Every structure is written in structure tokens, then in C-alpha cells.
Amino acid sequence: MKLGNVLAAVFRRDWTMMKRYMVNSVSSLMSIYMVFMLIFMGLQSVSRYASTSGLDGSLEGTIVGFFVWTFTIYAFSNLSWNLTNEAQTGTLEQLYLAPCGFKWVGACTIVSDFVFSFVPIMLLLVAMMATTGKWLRVDLISLVPLLLITLLGGHGVGFALGGLALVFKRIQALFQIVQFVFIGLLVIPIHVPVAKYLPLAMGNYLIRRTMVDGVRLWRLPPADVLIAVAVGAAYLAVGIAIFSWCERVAKNRGLLGHY
């Protein structure tokens, strides 16, 4: 099947690129780890000053939040940043010549990005847990589906920003703003009204339940899981719709290969 060929080709390309840009891949993970260290040391100082024992819960939540945030940043930035980069280097139009359609090439890229970012981010998680001494439950059977559900919203944002990049080109500043917005979405408590309908929030809450409280996927409230799936799917659909609209505008104005 041709889609299988496309998926295999995208995997090979991304693996090759990851090897060729190994220093960049490692240093970006290192910088994320260093940001986490700063937050961790900040939390420690606050707890010493306030002589509070309440840090335990927030530290575990911080690890989970940071872990989900890293995955989300990888998911959304790989999609939107790669699109900008491909337009800049000139390969985007060639991807648009794929008979399966660019959206499927994009979908294969998302799958490949998830697979290739999984191991490094899991290593980052191990490093965070080792640094803090807080060992969370890593139940992959529960964790992977929940991550995929949570990342739906992140991909939706990625598609929307990728579409905007096709039309407006230089929107890197917006990428950076979105990274901070994601932090806000991850720290917002789920009991705050409408929070559960925002991207990432419900997924992050469920992942915290799994990793901190040890609740397995099938023990989670089905309504909460359904909300996470529905919210993620809705944001993904909106993101794809924005991308399609921007793609049409770019094709009308002849901007697809421009940068």
C-alpha cells in the first residue's frame, strides 16, 4: 500500500535527520532539563523558606506537567516549525506532489515525530525523577494512550500555526507565545470552570492521576476520558480546518513555496 511506503519513507527521513542533527536534538533536551532544574531549585527554596511540607504534591505535579509540556512542545513545534522550514528550504512543494496528499504526509510525520521523541522524553522523565528523588508510576499501557489523547489538542494547535505559517511566513514569535500558553493550560486546575474544555488540561489531569496516584487507564472515570478525547478531537478538527483554509489561501495567492 502506498501509504505504508510514505510512512516508512517518513520514518527513514526523520531517523536520518535525527542522527544528522544529533547535537541539536540532545542540546534541546538538555535545555529543557535545565529549565526544569531551575523550577525545581526554585520550588526547593520556596519550601525551605516557607517550611512547608506541601511541596511533595506540587513537585510530582510539576514533573508530570513538565513531562506533558515537553511532549506537547515537541508535537506542536515539529509540525509547525517543520512546515516553515520545509517552505524555507524548498522541499515543501515536493511534499505537496505526493499523490496521497500533503495531509497524509503530515499525518505520517506526526506519527514518526511521536515515536522518535518518545524515547528521549522518557529519558528526560527518568532524569527529572532521579534529580528530584520522586519516582512516579510509568505504566506505559495507560500512559501512551493518554499521551496520544492529550497531544491531539497540541497537534490541532500545530496544524493551525502551520497553516498560518504558510500564509504569513515569519510567525516564530507566535510559536514562542504558544509555548507559554501551553504552560498555563497545564497548570490550570481542572475544577476551574471550562478548564476541562481547554486543550491539554483534562489530558494532563488524567496523566497525573495515572503517574502520581497510580490509577490505571480503565480505572479512570470514563466521562473524564471521553471529555479528554472529545476536546482533543475537537481542537484537532479546528486546527485541520484552519490549516485547510490557510492552505487554500496560500494556493490562491501562490505562496506555497515562498518564504
Add this chain to the structure above:
Amino acid sequence: MSTSASALEVESLTKVFKDRGGIAVRAVDGVCFKVEQGEVLGLLGPNGAGKTTSIKCILGLMRPDSGRIALFGQDAQSAYPRILAKASAVLEGSRNLYWRMSVWENVTFFAALHGAASPEDRQYFGRLLKLFALEDKRDTEVRKLSQGMKQKASVVCALARRTPLVFLDEPTLGLDVETSLELRSVLKQLAREEGRTFVVSSHDMHVIQDVCGRVVIMSSGRVVVDDQVSHLMSLFRTKAYRIGLRGPSPDGLHARLAQEFAGATVTEAEAGAEIKVNLSEDNDIYRLMDVLRSMDSVIDQISREEVDLEKVYLEIVREERARS
């Protein structure tokens, strides 16, 4: 899909852009042409003539405002993107490649997007690399190649998709003479051996003259000529004359010729004046003789000027500009 259908049919293709002031610019204006299966068509035109825009509209990379495009008898717009299984393209030469990947990695990646990934396909990729003298550079990262090699690698990537129709937009851009000759020779060989249809857009007249059987010349978004290269050349060969005069040209000859024969030039040399003129009708030569006789000019020699596609092209484009 009919097997006897044209490889490409473009009917009344129009693409209008708006500039920053909101003024509509007709980049492609009612363009019509056909390319038969196995044909090598040259698409010529000055910058901004609408060549690349036409190609991008055909490939679905731009949305035309109106017109119909059919690939092998199938309506392209309704069958997009599946229809792209029949077409591939080099659009921006070396920019179409991942520079951090090797030649082979690029070839196998882009070919796989078109489903060409079998062992037999890989054998074919090897043959292409050999033909384009890139065999030794197979595992070299593209960024380490010379401009000419990058350009050839991008052509290999387009050909490796094994589509029956291939668009080559400026395939020899930035190539030295030797590499350009090499590329032309390989393209001719592939067109002959594989019976694929090629649409070659280029500013390099030698490429078009050497590789293409037919040429479509565009100017200001419109097709101004659609003819066989050989016919076009013979047409212009009979029109272009060079007349040597014994001694300098008489007073007023230049003005008289300019009045009677558009584009005629007179240059003064030590041996005598030389007139270059294009005669569009059979009896124009007699009219010219009458003019020269009336001005007491003595003809030393008359010859037909040798034309090449570049001269033909320049003349057509200039005529077209003067007309519009």
C-alpha cells in the same frame, strides 16, 4: 483514463494575482496547449511570462481562477491529489532536496512518496544515478555536492518517482556548459528510451532547441507561439536576410528602411554597410531591391542569416511586446 489521450491538456487556464495596491495582474491569461504522450515540449518565455505559474497550476500547487486541466484524459482538479501519481516535477532545482540527507536518501524518500520503493525501483534509481554520473556521490550529503551535482540530483529525484509526465522547470539553471550538455544528453536518452512525456521550461534556448520537439512560447501570460521547433526555425531561416553593400550606405537609407521594413538595421563597416532585415512576405525581397536601387546602393552580397532558437525567440517576444 484513455490510453490514447493527450498526456496534458490545458484549456483557457487563467490565474490572476492582486498586487499590493489591489490591482489585478493576469499572470496566466487563457492559456491553451496540449502535450501528446511521449512528446518533449519546451515552455519558453521571459521572466514573468507565466511559465512557472502555469506549471504550478497544473500540479495543484496554485489554484487557477478558471480553465481546465486534464492529465492523460483525467480532469486534474477533480482528481487532485491522486492525479499526481502521473506527474512529478523539478521546481526549484537544488532547493527541492534535503541538503542534510545523501543523494540516495533523497532519491528513495521522494520516490517512496509516489509508491516507488520496490527492489526493481531501486535498481532503476541506481541506473539513473549512473546515467547522471552521480554513482560515486550516492552516499554523499547533498550539501557537500557542487551546484551542478545538486541540480542533477534533483532531476534524478523527479525521475525516480517513475511518473509518465515530468515537469522540469529550469533544469539547467546555474549549470556550467559541460554539465548542461551532459544533462541534455541524458534527458534526450530517457525521452527516447522510456517514452515519458517531458515539459521543460527554461531560459536556456540551447536546452530547448536540443531536447524539445515542440515549443510553446509565452509572453505576458499568453501563448504567443505553439509550434514544432524545426518548423519555427525554418520559418525564421527564410525570413532573416543579410545584405552587404559596396561602400557606405547612402544618406537616408536607414530612415527609408526603418519606414518600410520594421526592425531593419544598417551597420557601417570598413568594407561597406551591412543591412539586416526580416522579410515576412515573398515579394518583400523585391521591394527591398527596389528601395536599394532607388537609392543607388550597390549590392555586394545577399545571404540568409543563420538563425537559432534564441534569435527566433527574441524576435517573437519583441514583436509581441511591440504589439501589446
